[in-house]
Amino acid sequence: MRAVKAENLTILYEEQRAVEDVTFELDEGETMLLLGPNGAGKTTLLRTIAAFHREYTGKLEVFGRKPEEARDLISYVPQSHVLNERVPLTAIEVVAMGGIYRKGFVHFKIPKEILQKAEEALGFVGLAHIKDRLFRELSGGQKQRVLLARALISDPGLLLLDEPLSALDPSARVEVANVLDKIKHESGITMIITTHDVNPLIDIGDKVLLLNRRLIAFGTPSKVLRDEIIKTVYGPLARVIPIEGKLFCITGDTHLHRHGGGGI
């Protein structure tokens, strides 16, 4: 089944075009890496698929429905730095909130069945042992894994992740990339992952969409990640090098300014 279909999609902010004329299709179970430099429109496209932003022209479908009619099937994981950490929630409480919000009401006491699902989800991301630790005291990689558990608890068909590896050190990037790999192979959930740095995720990408306000290229990693294509976005020094059968992308896009991360 088709999970996401966009046809001549143009996304606007008060009549200003942020993303223009994008066409792509993603099948159920596929993972798409949404790649592009600062301001390319990655978050805008992701938030529009999630039905958070609704000013667009063209066609956009999620599992054959308009995004706002498919909300129950979609989980969205925002960039971690947008979360309010002043509330002293434990890891398991943060995960359980994914189940509570989905039901449309807030309890003071978390229902037992949701706590149980939250524990299972924490186990899936390898963090059952830290369930009672305060979320704000966890490492960056652990926080991101807790947020993944929170997104999984509602059994989504489509998981949308905004820069899940940004602001993480290299070992935490590997830790989170491994969990994304596990989600892909064990759950079959369709995923769209925005990223400045495609390298840690290249193994799980069935498709890559290179965006720079317009669609520059869409297809399998080997089709999109070519010197002549990435140079059009990242300049003449950008290169793709095959290392031991794996592609490695040098784009010079360090993404240092806004999120403190570091690509290559």
Ligand SMILES: Nc1ncnc2c1ncn2[C@@H]1O[C@H](COP(=O)(O)OP(=O)(O)OP(=O)(O)O)[C@@H](O)[C@H]1O
């Ligand atoms: N709420 C908004 N109102 C008006 N313009 C916006 C809004 N959000 C984003 N934009 C504009 O839309 C364009 C695309 O921004 P977007 O954040 O989607 O890009 P991005 O590829 O995710 O960038 P980054 O990698 O830096 O996060 C930019 O020109 C941005 O200024």
